[in-house]
Amino acid sequence: MAITHDKSKKSFTLLILLALTLQTMAQEKQKFLSAKESEPSNFGWMEGFPPPAAKVLHSGDGSFFKFPAIRYSVVHMREFLPTIRVSKGLKAPSVMTYELDGKIDELTFTPWNTTKKMTWEESLAQNYTDGMIILHKGKVIYERYFGALTETEVHAVMSLTKSLNGTLASILVAEGTLDETKLVPFYVPELKNSAYADATVRDVMDMTTALNYSEDYANPNADVWQFSNAGNPLPKPKDYKGPEGYYEYLETVKKQGVHGEIFGYKTVNADALGWIIARASGKSVNELLSERIWSKIGMEQDAYYQVDSKGIAFTGGGFNAGLRDLARFGELLRKQGNWNGEQLFPAKAVQDIARGGSVAAFEKSEHPGLKGWSYRNMWWITENKDGAYAARGVHGQTIYIDPFAEMVLVRLSSHPVAGNAANDATSLPAYQAVADYLINKK
Amino acid sequence: MAITHDKSKKSFTLLILLALTLQTMAQEKQKFLSAKESEPSNFGWMEGFPPPAAKVLHSGDGSFFKFPAIRYSVVHMREFLPTIRVSKGLKAPSVMTYELDGKIDELTFTPWNTTKKMTWEESLAQNYTDGMIILHKGKVIYERYFGALTETEVHAVMSLTKSLNGTLASILVAEGTLDETKLVPFYVPELKNSAYADATVRDVMDMTTALNYSEDYANPNADVWQFSNAGNPLPKPKDYKGPEGYYEYLETVKKQGVHGEIFGYKTVNADALGWIIARASGKSVNELLSERIWSKIGMEQDAYYQVDSKGIAFTGGGFNAGLRDLARFGELLRKQGNWNGEQLFPAKAVQDIARGGSVAAFEKSEHPGLKGWSYRNMWWITENKDGAYAARGVHGQTIYIDPFAEMVLVRLSSHPVAGNAANDATSLPAYQAVADYLINKK
Structure with missing residues (x-):
């Protein structure tokens, strides 16, 4: 492939590449719904009597484990598959003592490979x-x-x-x-x-x-x-x-x-x-x-x-x-x-x-x-x-x-x-x- | 069909019928293993790691619900089928008070349509x-x-x-x-x-x-x-x-x-x-x-x-x-x-x-x-x-x-x-x- 020496063309190509890169980065960021967006209650998986077809999940076709449906299914596995107890x-449950610490939510840390x-x-x-x-x-x-x-x-x-x-x-x-x-x-x-x-x-x-x-x-x-x-x-x-x-x-x-x-x-x-x-x-x-x-x-x-x-x-x-x-x-x-x-x-x-x-x-x-x-x-x-x-x-x-x-x-x-x-x-x-x-x- | 007037033949026929009747009655009685004979532990259903093929029960083919296997399966339904809790x-279980009465086992009753x-x-x-x-x-x-x-x-x-x-x-x-x-x-x-x-x-x-x-x-x-x-x-x-x-x-x-x-x-x-x-x-x-x-x-x-x-x-x-x-x-x-x-x-x-x-x-x-x-x-x-x-x-x-x-x-x-x-x-x-x-x- 011939390299374009035309300066304006080169700039344009770089601009396109930059735009594509930014778009990819954005897509990468947006690829998945956020935790809040993907809340199971937003989707109504398996809700209704009976649930509408689009909300029914199955293990047979793997649909129950695709994101965002997985957010529902992780708590409902036995409803899809045979299980053993x-x-x-x-006996009564053992008592857990609570000393909730409100400061934990505010603790900060630096995620790996970042500075923020x-x-x-x-x-x-x-x-x-x-x-x-x-x-x-x-x-x-x-x-x-x-x-x-x-x-x-x-x-x-x-x-x-x-x-x-x-x-x-x-x-x-x-x-x-x-x-x-x-x-x-x-x-x-x-x-x-x-x-x-x-x-x-x-x-x-x-x-x-x-x-x-x-x-x-x-x-x-x-x-x-x-x-x-x-x-x-x-x-x-x-x-x-x-x-x-x-x-x-x-x-x-x-x-x-x-x-x-x-x-x-x-x-x-x-x-x-x-x-x-x-x-x-x-x-x-x-x-x-x-x-x-x-x-x-x-x-x-x-x-x-x-x-x-x-x-x-x-x-x-x-x-x-x-x-x-x-x-x-x-x-x-x-x-x-x-x-x-x-x-x-x-x-x-x-x-x-x-x-x-x-x-x-x-x-x-x-x-x-x-x-x-x-x-x-x-x-x-x-x-x-x-x-x-x-x-x-x-x-x-x-x-x-x-x-x-x-x-x-x-x-x-x-x-x-x-x-x-x-x-x-x-x-x-x-x-x-x-x-x-x-x-x-x- | 001609009726046999020959006495010995008639007696023989009756004898055969009686034998058949007795056999049928015996089969009827024997048709099912008794409670003791059909104890699941006698059969080893689903026992072993893994259970041998002859002891494996399935819901798909209905084998899990045939007698005597049903005696095992009634206690293991969730292992065969999806279930919902x-x-x-x-909470802790409510306390049950026990006042066991040893006389109940000896109580008698007359089953319907019998005298014994x-x-x-x-x-x-x-x-x-x-x-x-x-x-x-x-x-x-x-x-x-x-x-x-x-x-x-x-x-x-x-x-x-x-x-x-x-x-x-x-x-x-x-x-x-x-x-x-x-x-x-x-x-x-x-x-x-x-x-x-x-x-x-x-x-x-x-x-x-x-x-x-x-x-x-x-x-x-x-x-x-x-x-x-x-x-x-x-x-x-x-x-x-x-x-x-x-x-x-x-x-x-x-x-x-x-x-x-x-x-x-x-x-x-x-x-x-x-x-x-x-x-x-x-x-x-x-x-x-x-x-x-x-x-x-x-x-x-x-x-x-x-x-x-x-x-x-x-x-x-x-x-x-x-x-x-x-x-x-x-x-x-x-x-x-x-x-x-x-x-x-x-x-x-x-x-x-x-x-x-x-x-x-x-x-x-x-x-x-x-x-x-x-x-x-x-x-x-x-x-x-x-x-x-x-x-x-x-x-x-x-x-x-x-x-x-x-x-x-x-x-x-x-x-x-x-x-x-x-x-x-x-x-x-x-x-x-x-x-x-x-x-x-x-």
Whole structure:
């Protein structure tokens, strides 16, 4: 292509380019409705008797999970899919003490890669927050609900689910029921011809398995979609020849590389760990979670998992629970398994999470925003000065435990972008701002 | 056909007939496994990680509801189907006082059409009881669990669901929110071209609508199956041209006969009433039930409804709840809406149920076992000396309220035969035996 030397033409071209750039930037900004604009009540999803056709959402066609409908659906998963309960038991809820701190909303922080400060309160809408609770020394200092969430509803927690798995596995290891040094087929012989044949339980817990498996949600041919299809509890199309259920899919996963070297965040590992947990304990993950935790600390609401067509809980991402109950769970971890003086499981189960995993293995993975972090027992370890660690799920879910600040924070949300890279810049520094505030307040 | 006069041949023929008769009688007896033989734990339905193929049950192919699998599934409906919660709220459960009476198991009664006495305890297994609770003056005097049911599980209550509808409607009428004299299209204009066009709300509440609609479950071409197909939340086959959802089906129901004359027990009436309730109150039935009852009397467990593909609760038969919570609901009715001194709704809402409906209209229907009964506000009225009335669901579900005996009894069960005619003979006289015992105990 000939370069135009005509000056006026060149200026014009530059002007066009500038205009296009500005337009793209504007579109980028406007690509999604804001939190306020996308409030479920603005759309009336599933409202009416019956709801009008345009307001009906389905799981079968995926419409229930597209933005902005997802803002409704995160609080209504059981209405679209079969689910299995995690019983809280029949006891009264444990009392939460409130010492609400009005100053938190005004706290400011600098989002990553920017210079302009943002207030805590601004960050809530910025991240499409549905629920936010902060405990300090076990007391509720902050609690807010938005979107479709209320204190009597549960919310999908996506991959935060994995950390419940990791916690159960860590408990079983600490109690000697599960041997992390064993190869996976010791517990699950069905996986002897898969990538897991020569992976240790520890590799699975830390996601350092080497798998030929892509979890790029943006790629419609990624393996994660086949995994998702296998786990879909709806009847399969007649010509479907693939695996049925999450576990049958796991048997097909092939190895690529060497286990134990690189952190590779892949949901299949969480379901493999679920399978291992079930075999080691003799209980399904949903039963075990109820028995060991959900029925033990005065939860207010039953929780639940999505299930596949065999009734197997989707332990890679199908958990749903209430905001305050997730805070209770976080607090149980912060107290290293001690709940009001009763030690529910060995403290070392939590210590083994909090001490973190291999920073080197993590560095080799693609998490540019999370520099210096590690991953251990299906928890994300910040490796920061406070020893903070987090459970994380797409669209902005988190349990963030900061031991030094004696803080437990839970955020449930429905951010239009799945990947947390889209909200970390306005979340993680905000959490640290609260932590620092609490530390200084001491 | 020539009659054989040869005596020996005749005797032989008779012998063959006798043998065949005995064989048939034996088969009849053996047709179903006993309660003990059909215990879900004997079969291991859905047990294992994953369960073996032969133990996997599905809703799509109906396998989950065939006897003996139904004995498992009645306690696990949400694991097969999308459901919507009826929240109990976040309060602690109300305390139930126990004064267990060991003599009840030994009480005897004479089953209908027999002379041989049966003990109360024998009747439990006879009727494939999963749960039985009896309150006397509000105190628990008897409580047992069998099969798949435990005190921390909920159970499908089938058509007992209708009586919850009827109770809500009765409350709305008593409060003036719903006018029972209005024609159905006043509340639901969509039904103006259906059989409901000139039916009153009262006709619907008492099922005296005249519908061209068959509910013979034994007939695969019965209308009830089309209704069921319409309400199935799973994606429809590509060539499906019928109505989508319960409500769309209701618009297609045609009239046959004259409204108001004959009691005709048809599930569509209960869903029509659900629709009317929703329109009159501005709330879905599940919301309204939570708001008015489930969150008000210290329930122990959330309940739930199955839903159709539009999220509409199946108020004709899709409710699931815990045994003790159903007893609390029964006790609330026995106390005419008064719960620990607080009047939750006008007493006349219950009085209007208990006073019964038209015995003449009931007599014209086909319920030979229930002579002299009536049907009012979707409750079955015994019209007996005690003024007892009941909620009833197929496979043996009941809430049985005997005001004179100050007794509330709830049975949840999984009888192999759907129709309650199969268990009434060993149930209703058994309930009366307990009532009489309690009356005499006074």
